[in-house]
Amino acid sequence: MSVAKRKDEHIAQCLKDPAVDRYDAGFDCITLVHRALPELDFDKVDTSITFLGRKLSFPFILSSMTGGTSRETITINQNLAKAAEECKVAFAVGSQRVMFEDKKAEKSFKLREFAPSIPLIANLGAVQLNYGFGLAECRKAVKVLDADALFLHLNPLQEVIQKGGNRNFADLADKIKSIRSKLEVPLMIKETGCGFSEADYQLLINCGIRYIDVAGRGGTSWGRIEHLCNKDDNSLGLAFQDWGLSTVETLEQADKFKNQLFLIAGGGIRSGIDLAKAMSLGAGMGSAALPFLKAALESKDAVVKLIEEFREQFKIALFLTGHKNVRMNDD
Numbered sequence: 001m002s003v004a005k006r007k008d009e010h011i012a013q014c015l016k017d018p019a020v021d022r023y024d025a026g027f028d029c030i031t032l033v034h035r036a037l038p039e040l041d042f043d044k045v046d047t048s049i050t051f052l053g054r055k056l057s058f059p060f061i062l063s064s065m066t067g068g069t070s071r072e073t074i075t076i077n078q079n080l081a082k083a084a085e086e087c088k089v090a091f092a093v094g095s096q097r098v099m100f101e102d103k104k105a106e107k108s109f110k111l112r113e114f115a116p117s118i119p120l121i122a123n124l125g126a127v128q129l130n131y132g133f134g135l136a137e138c139r140k141a142v143k144v145l146d147a148d149a150l151f152l153h154l155n156p157l158q159e160v161i162q163k164g165g166n167r168n169f170a171d172l173a174d175k176i177k178s179i180r181s182k183l184e185v186p187l188m189i190k191e192t193g194c195g196f197s198e199a200d201y202q203l204l205i206n207c208g209i210r211y212i213d214v215a216g217r218g219g220t221s222w223g224r225i226e227h228l229c230n231k232d233d234n235s236l237g238l239a240f241q242d243w244g245l246s247t248v249e250t251l252e253q254a255d256k257f258k259n260q261l262f263l264i265a266g267g268g269i270r271s272g273i274d275l276a277k278a279m280s281l282g283a284g285m286g287s288a289a290l291p292f293l294k295a296a297l298e299s300k301d302a303v304v305k306l307i308e309e310f311r312e313q314f315k316i317a318l319f320l321t322g323h324k325n326v327r328m329n330d331d
């Protein structure tokens, strides 16, 4: 199956099966300390931050989902880019591997004209570094998007259970280190729904990595998506649908590295309150993907409405915990 077809199939399954979203990232067990006397004027609460040298209205990334040749993928990416620009949040595109297989897919990543002022983040699978990709492909992904940074995503669970997946994850750290030292924009690493352990954080710090989207368990389940995509074998993806460290657990694993890393809390962030809770655990910002998929197919305005809800909830959570602003920028 072509990469473009597979991406379309993933989106179809995400839209069909509500149980792809596991709603179990650990935030329900966290209570933020309420202030009855916050001593703040709500209208003066400032949710903005600076990220990758650009100002955001609040610390949020619309996370990597798609790109390709179908009309739907182009619509999704353009609506997300326009909404991110209007709301002043960052936007990360889905894997750009597809455009190396079919040049026509580049169109879905030419988004700078729709989002001139916000951080745009390119995306490739780190495992591709073991399958012929290198610095040239990373540079090309950045160039087509006119990106401010590149995400290399890690998805070992998905690749091992996917039919024909790329299973060789050996010796990737050295390759990540080498790309990091040569790429002209920041190299950032993300998971896709299973989180990172303390050992992973240490390895990535040794590679010179500073930005990590933890993308923990509890939101989108790639085990479940692959189970739905694989009509011949129903069991493997299902067995692993709740594998990994929850977003709360993976943030806790990063506890001793907080001064060295800028952590982005992804995986199951479903409200501005989840975002505030993640930031109370040390994240500098948050990201979400699946909640925006249906809206992105619908219209730019539908995405804007959802982002604004997240922002308002986040602002109220700051107010009710006695915070006048967000302490962390990425500089």
Ligand SMILES: Cc1cc2nc3c(=O)[nH]c(=O)nc-3n(C[C@H](O)[C@H](O)[C@H](O)COP(=O)(O)O)c2cc1C
Binding pocket: 010, 011, 014, 063, 064, 065, 066, 093, 094, 095, 123, 151, 153, 190, 191, 192, 193, 215, 216, 218, 219, 220, 266, 267, 268, 269, 287, 288, 289, 290, 291, 293
């Ligand atoms: C339809 C869909 C496609 C995705 N494709 C990619 C991708 O191409 N590259 C990537 O790094 N992550 C991809 N992800 C993972 C998300 O970026 C995110 O890390 C993960 O879904 C956890 O966030 P969520 O629970 O808010 O969805 C995808 C997620 C979804 C829902």
